[in-house]
Amino acid sequence: MGRKPCCDKIGLKRGPWTIEEDHRLMNFILNNGIHCWRIVPKLAGLLRCGKSCRLRWINYLRPDLKRGGFTDAEEDRIMELHSQLGNRWSKIASHFSGRTDNEIKNHWNTKIKKKMKHLGLDPATHEPMNNIMDQTDPNQKIKPTIKEGEKTKDQIPKDGVITDTTKTLIMSDNDAELMAKNCKTLCAEEVDIGSLFEMQGNEISISSSSFSSLYSNISGSESSSYLAEDSISLEQWDLDMTDPLLPWDLFANLDDTPFLL
DNA sequence: AAGTTACTCAACCGCTATGTA
């Protein structure tokens, strides 16, 4: 009756993910899609449980993640949605493209809560507070925020291989957007992720022809709007690529994978 | 320079909802 247990935890690795594990998981998912998280680590050659893989993918590896700091507009939207939905982070996250529930939850707990208290609002009720103790707390320290734009491109290694250091560096909003599109190409062939990027000054580009063919491979439809250009700038990605999340049905044509259940 | 404190966020835990045999 029922199903097999999800996973026994004996011998499974825990803690921070290594770059190699990230590559293994990302390559596997982008090549095969996901039909059952339980067997993903087994087939991807990872000593992790499916739950851990799922979390890593959703919160970190998923190619459509936006990354970077939240804008004021995003913070305002979070506050608005929180006042309506409460701590239903996944519901709130569904209103944002490229943001995870975990990311929004963390941001809420570390930044927005304080911001609201400074404004004299109770984060729980969104009502004005009578006892605004935090507003005048002399011990409160506000950590300066480093903006994404202040990170320099020359910190990205010439060989293009994503290391632990560069992983965060390329994750400004625009860069992450580009990475999202780049990573889709992994569906067609197993390649080193870093080799996908072509750095030109402060612009990253990818061959549109390779993108188009690979995109159509994934989605089953032509992305003709990309065919006219030799390269696509970050700005073009922003304008042209409006699909918020990479839907799993993009992998529908890969359904004949050996682990289809 | 070294120790301490504060902060961030990735990852885990435990629970619930949903699906399946």
Place this chain on the structure above:
DNA sequence: TTACATAGCGGTTGAGTAACT
């Protein structure tokens, strides 16, 4: 209908790091 597996969600923790003393 029941029992159980699985996916997903929200709360919490703790390692790493930056800022401060």
